[in-house]
Amino acid sequence: MSSSTPAALAGVRVIEMGQLIAGPFASKTLGEFGAEVIKIEPPGAGDPLRNWRLIKNGTSVWWQVQSRNKRSLALDLRQAEGQALARQLIAEADVLVENFRPGTLEGWDMSPEQLHALNPGLVILRISGYGQTGPYRDLPGFGVVGEAMGGLRHLTAEPGRVPVRVGVSIGDTLAALHGVIGVLTALYHRKVQGGRGQVVDVALHEAVFNVMESLIPEYSAFGAVREPAGSALPGIAPSNAYPCQDGWVLVAGNGDSIFKRLMQAIGRADLAQAPDLADNAGRVARVAEIDAAIGAWTQTRTVLTVTTELAAARVPAGKVYTAKDIAEDPHYRARDMILQQTTRDGYTVEVPGIVPKLSGTPGTIRTSAPHVGDDTDAVLSEMGLSSEQIGRLREKKIIQ
Structure with missing residues (x-):
């Protein structure tokens, strides 16, 4: 030591x-x-x-x-x-x-x-x-x-x-x-x-x-009180936890080019090419629809399959680790x-x-x-x- x-x-x-x-x-x-x-x-x-x-x-x-x-x-x-x-x-x-x-x-x-x-x-x-x-x-x-x-x-x-x-x-x-x-x-x-x-x-x-990011500036400028949003990242889309056959996976597809690659990977070329989804503001307006599309794709697959396919598409994604996962992970x-x-x-x-x-x-x-x-x-x-x-x-x- x-x-x-x-x-x-x-x-x-x-x-x-x-x-x-x-x-x-x-x-x-x-x-x-x-x-x-x-x-x-x-x-x-x-x-x-x-x-x-x-x-x-x-x-x-x-x-x-x-x-x-x-x-x-x-x-x-x-x-x-x-x-x-x-x-x-x-x-x-x-x-x-x-x-x-x-x-x-x-x-x-x-x-x-x-x-x-x-x-x-x-x-x-x-x-x-x-x-x-x-x-x-x-x-x-x-x-x-x-x-x-x-x-x-x-x-x-x-x-x-x-x-x-x-x-x-x-x-x-x-x-x-x-x-x-x-x-x-x-x-x-x-x-x-x-x-x-x-x-x-x-x-x-x-x-x-x-470390509370834009909490106070948003209240000061707009009177907006940020509220709980579960696993989502309010105002930034898509970024959420999605169900798989054997657990949950976190997917962060909130970059403009990343979003397009994510939609192509899940078979939703229509969303990838939609003009109003080309930037974050448009995606936030349709976040429920986007989350539903991603969830429909992940829930038919295992966590490993999802993370492997999204890694190949260069989309940030990861499983929710337990202590056992951490202890057995080769990267750690x-x-x-x-x-x-x-x-x-x-x-x-x-x-x-x-x-x-x-x-x-x-x-x-x-x-x-x-x-x-x-x-x-x-x-x-x-x-x-x-x-x-x-x-x-x-x-x-x-x-x-």
Whole structure:
């Protein structure tokens, strides 16, 4: 799980004080590209994600992905001595990642102003439900709430039916990725503009809102409220899910020339040549008819037959993948998107690969996810504490 390739973020030290998804996903991404990530988690059970979803050997297999390339320092931040140790660690760091409710750091005497007094170059990533300012800042917020406020949940439904979640914690991961962009931007600014750090303030709902495309311009210009459309792409045609004999297939025939090739492939030359269907506006006006024609063709074929025939016609189409489909797909394997990772419990598990792909400094899995406090003694020793001092901290239950 190690690599000799150069790491883009080698020498960058990240202190992670978050838990569950958003903050830890951000530092996971930084760690994959070479940053040293020291995760501070509470003694005892540690990060609650250790116990989320499916458990193997007492630990979530999700944990094996979320916390690879990290070191675990089990430190009680509720105690003053624990807070003092955290400040000492942060004083020598490049990045602090936290996703607590606003005001938590301030309550521990770790406000950005106090931390920048200790470490002027520190980049502080703060991920929260509603951001560090504004009338909602103190409200509790999880990813699902951010998805709702950001406008996404309203659209993830069939018309007239209950809004559904997309199946993963997309609000948290979108916030994490925006946080990574902010951290990298701030580190670059620090390098070229005099060494000063800054705060990166990411709100869950704003990260979701940022990917909502034309939602607000359409409302502003036309008073149009975009509504749920199931699997279709409103205003762009044809782009939908269509039934096959053994499942569903997604077909995107919404380019002008692609549409013509699609209609020829399904035996509808009349639609391919129709003057009013030569552009998107005309196709949107007749979308129900077009969808019906495509569906009539797909439902007499298997998914594999449909995707094979449309690939030959150079029409974008694909099956709806399950986990099994992904794990068995040769393209995923060819691009190292399914990797084997040996856990610290000794078993091997397949995990997602690393995105994005960098040609010169690719991301790597250097170490597996730690047990709670695996690196406590090592990190504190590196900070200059003696074995006697570490022993006293352990006796007081400040560390594990």
